[in-house]
Amino acid sequence: MVKKFFTSRYLHLSLAILILYGITWYITYTTEFEKVTDRFRRYCYADYEVRTSQTSMMKLKMEFTRDQFAEQLRSFSANLFDYGNEEQVRAYFSSRDYFYDSNKTDAGNSYCLAPIIGSGQHEINIPETVAFRYAILGKEEILPFSVYDEGAWASVFVSEKNGTVYLYTGTIDSLLRWCFAILWRLKPQTEKDFDIDGATHYLYLDLPAVCREVFIERHFDDEAIAREYFLEKAFESLMPTMFAMAARMAADRETAFSTRYKYERAYLTGLAVRPHYTLFNFLATYGLCNTLTRSLAVEVRRQLRMTIAPEINEAIISQITQKILTERQDSALRDMIEDRRELPDFCHR
DSSP: OHHHHHHHHHHHHHHHHHHHHHHHHHHHOOOHHHHHHHHHHHHHHHHHHHHHOSSHHHHHHHHHHHHHHHHHHHHHTTTTOOTTOHHHHHHHHHTTTEEEEEEEETTEEEEEEEEEEEEEEEEEESSSEEEEEEEEEOSOSBOOHHHHHHOGGGOOSEEEETTEEEEETHHHHHHHHHHHHHHHHHOOOSGGGGGGSHHHHHHHHHOHHHHIIIIISOOOSSHHHHHHHHHHHHHHHHHHHHHHHHHHHHHTTTSOOOHHHHHHHHHHHHHHHSOOHHHHHHHHOGGGOOTTTHHHHHHHHHHHHHOOOSSOOHHHHHHHHHHHHHHTTTOGGGGOOOOGGGSOGGGOO
């Protein structure tokens, strides 16, 4: 009887250890792709650190670190791709639904790696009908150097390469998460409580029902679930405007317009055709603008000062952006030769 008792306890203990081991293995298991991506990320960021090193000693240290990560990357990517061959790297990540791009300049390298969370063909009137191929990118695994060095404001919403227009959802992700964190902690009771900041004010105008549901009525007790739901609805509201941006970018692909002017036309067209409060506020807020839209921010604020209406609405957004777009059609800015040093790295095509 005693022997049977101890045998039973031993069996249960063994099963418990096996189950615990299985759970631990499942949680800590890293796929081959994750290992390669992690080493590639470390290598790229170490390469950035070499560029930003303030002293020769720091630079030597970061070069040594970069070379170590390069050796690890070479080991993990053996028989997969040559990390020094751009086409092989792109083919590897593309086969796993990731967008990869790199830009080499005299100042150094810039990389961009992001998951493709949606893709397909789209058609929209802007007002001419434009059909184009698109890919929606999730949050970047590896940021372009300009964004890494200067901050999220250096990002763009759309870019075009090889006939595909890329929509960057990560550009506004941090702003939306900041808005959620502030409002979740504030626990607003009325619409006026969303006026604590321009971003939260215009966010409420874009998503009144969602904001009431999430922040006022508190339909979700779990913050993580509430955040996920809020971000999903926020990005749904962004998509029509971003698709209009993408359509103009696709339509201007074969033109000789400057990169700056193409992006201006895309942004202004998106807001003129599909007005969106948050994206308009993003454009009008100088601190959130990149080098492609700074002059637009100044012009938008000038137009707002000239506007008689006391409150911004979708009609005013459309009118202002359409007016600026029309005024700039014959502007010298359209065909200007740009200083590449002023542009985000991933805009150099």
